[in-house]
Amino acid sequence: MAIHPIEFRYGTPEMKAVWEQEAKLQNMLKVEAALAKAEGEIGLIPKEAADEINRKASTEYVKQERVDEIERATNHDIAALMKALQEVCDDDAGEYVHYGSTSNDIIDSSQSLQLKESIEIIRAKVVKLIEVLIDLAEEHKDTVTIGRTHGQHALPTTYGMKFAIYIDELMRQLERLDLTQKHVCVGMMTGAVGTTAALGDQGYDIHMRVSEILGLNPVQISNQVVQRDNHAEFIMTLANIASTLEKMALEVRNLQRTEIMEVGEKFDPEKQVGSSTMPHKRNPITGERICGVSRVIKSYVNVALANNPLWHERDLTNSSSERIILPESAILTDYILNLSIKLFSKLDFYDENIEHNLNLSNGLIMAERFMSKLTQKGMGRQSAYALVRSCSMDAYAQDTGLREILSQQEEILKYLTQEEIDETMDPHTYLGSSTKFVDNVISRAKDVIGE
Template identity: 70%
Template sequence: MAIHPIEFRYGTEEMRNVWESENKLQKMLEVEAALAQAEANLNLIPKEAADEISSKASTEYVTVERVAEIERQTNHDIASIVKALAEVCKGDAGEYVHFGATSNDIIDTSQSLLFKDSIEILKGRLTELTETLLKLADDNKNTVCIGRTHGQHALPTTYGMKFALWADEVHRQIERLNECKERLCVGMVTGAVGTIAALGDEGLAVHKKVSTILGLNPVLISNQVVQRDNHAEFIMDLANTASTLDKIAVEIRNLQRTEIKEIGESFDPEKQVGSSTMPHKMNPITAERISGISRVIRAYVVPALENNPLWHERDLTNSSCERIILPEACILLDYIIVLTLKVLKNLVFYPENIEKDLNITNGLIMAERFMAELTRKGIGRQTAYAIVRECSLKANAENKGLRDVVLLKDEIRKYLSEDDIKEIMDPHTYIGSSVEIVNNVLEESKGWF
């Protein structure tokens, strides 16, 4: 019976397939095969033995069930794989399995292969997310809306700015994954304490050859393990990406509030139910799930950092922890990227509410513009600020429009005509360089993919 939600509720088939037991075993067998081939190439073991080991280094011959059966006796996962592989090899080829290696050579190198596959999936998803956001930015670069700071109405902005801002950030997350991949996805055959002593003078050559065969860069130096600052960086990058998705989800959730309702998740009234007791509810459940799962991913940062300071040349405290946090972080992040794509590709806009909210302060959001225009007319900036602030406070206190108060202010009418004031009060004409900024992002993005 399934217990963990990843087994039946959260996750995509592609990322689950990377981290499921048989694929993990297959990757470890591939490392054992690469080790045998490298050693045969350097005349450390017979080529016939290496070929036999390679031909049997498959879950077709070495099954998850058989490895588990042996592990129940040995209480050691890698030793069980070595025995299971050796016993299916013909002749004496099995005698040469795992020669000169230690368990973590196999674990860390095979994990690098899992990381590579995971990162490729994540990058593909994030690229699609970036492209989706760029299209939304382009489509909405002239959709003027209210900008909010501290939760309060501030100045006009555009929905194009929101989407372009997120696209730029998602692109940076892809860059971080690319940078991390170079440090994280490395090959390692360095033996029990990193000296490769068991392989004698050919140790470094074997270490490099195995990595070449597997398409990895050989780690420059290690002890018994690839150093966990690399793994911590990876988890931090995943957590950082999750925070970006959370940011997007939080904004959509806020903008879907009943009293705002400018944009929101799509809702199928024919099938979807918002509440078991309130028939009217249409909740942002997908965005809420993104936010909730992002918290779990971010929570993995602390154990990932604590996995780095191991005793001496290594201890085992990182192992059990990584069996949980590495697959779960990859699976859950991949899942919430897919959810974010679902939300954004089906995003609903409510133009009438966007316009209503833009004007809800009776023009107070144009106070900065009045100050700027008065300053251009020759009033000092500080004086202009004080005059407009006085008008704004009066308008707010008396529940009047800022325009009505300004029109009665002689100090302002001396510099601005009624037509000037009418133009200043139009929020649609006070979006600064926003269209150009969005276009700059769109132009820059042509070099991203």
């Protein structure tokens, strides 16, 4: 019976396939095969034995059921793997399985293969999301909306700016992913305390060759394990990506509030149900799920950091938690990336509400511009600020428009005509360098993801 939501509710088939039990077994067999191949090339074991191990190091021959059966007796997963592989090898080839290595040479190197594949899947999804956001930024580069700080109306901005900020942040996440892959996706064949002593004088060459066969960079130095600051970096990078996706989803959720309703999730009125009791509801469920799942991913950062300080050359405290946090973080990050692509590919825009909200403050959002205009016309900046602030407070108190209050001030009319006052109060023309910023972000993103 399925228990964990990853089993039946969350996750994509491609990422689940990376972490399923048989895939994990196949990767461990791949490392055992690489070890035998390297040793056979150098002459540490008979080449015929190395060839036989490579032929049989596959889940076609080594079955998960048999490995599990042996592990129940040995209470050791790698000892079970060794025996199951030995059993299917012809002649005496099985005698040379795992020669000169320790369990974590197999575990960490095979795990690196899983992490590498996971990062590649996640990276492709981040690129896809960036492409979706580029389309939105280009389409809405000139869609003027109200910018909000502290939840209050601040100054005009554009939806192009909103989407370009997300693009820029996701570009940094790509850089973090690439650096993380370099650090964590490493091969290791260094033995019980990292010295390669069991492999003799050829130990270093075996270590280097195994990594080459596996397509991994060889770890520079280790004890019994690849150092867990690397794995903590992996979890922190995924948590950082999750925080970006949560930020984006949270903005959509807020903008879909009934009293704002500028953009919202696509809703199918023919099929979709918003509430079991309120027939009118159209809830931002995709955004809410992204935000909720991101909390789980971020919570694993503390566990990953705690896994770095181990006793001496290694203890076992990292192992059990990593069996949970590594696959779950990868699966859940990939999942909410899929949700984010879906969400932003099908946003609904409510243009009338965008314009309505832009003018909701009755001109108060143009106070900064008016202050700057007076300064440009010769009034001192501090004097201009004090005057416009006084007029703004009067507009609040009288519940009237700022334009009307400003137009009644003799001090202002010394510097500006009524026509200039009207022009200054237009929020659609107070956007500064927003177009340039958006264009620069889009151009850079296209250059990088097009490479």
